[in-house]
Amino acid sequence: MSPDGVRRTPRETRAAHRVLAALEAAYEDADRQVFLRTRDLSESGVYLWAPDPPAVGSEAQLLLELPGQPAFLRLSGTVIRSDPGRTGGFALRFAEGPSAQGFKALRSFVERVLQSADEGHDPQT
DSSP: TTSOOOOOSSSSTTTTTOOOOEEEEEEESSSOOOEEEEEOSSSEEEEEEOOOOOOOTOOOEEEOOOOOOOOOOOEEEEEEEESSSSTTTTEEEEESSHHHHHHHHHHHHHHHHHHHHHHOOOOOH
């Protein structure tokens, strides 16, 4: 836990704040189309739970529904880490960032989660 009481992932050197977020996501690459669940999310990427994750370097599309947003967010990216195994998953870095509206939605969601954590609330309810 950080000094301000917010639970963050271990790497504090990230350029973007990463928050824990269990959201439904539709993932698609050249080999598969699957529904997955996110572990954490930032303005620059997402970690998704998957027992059989795609290979590092895979290009992918992600459809994500952020709570409080009227439309799905369509993102593209590259797999930058793959952790195979029963409780594994993978990290997807968003390509060049989403559209201006998508970036604003991601930033707003991350800020709401951080603010709610500071206040002791669950922002996903």
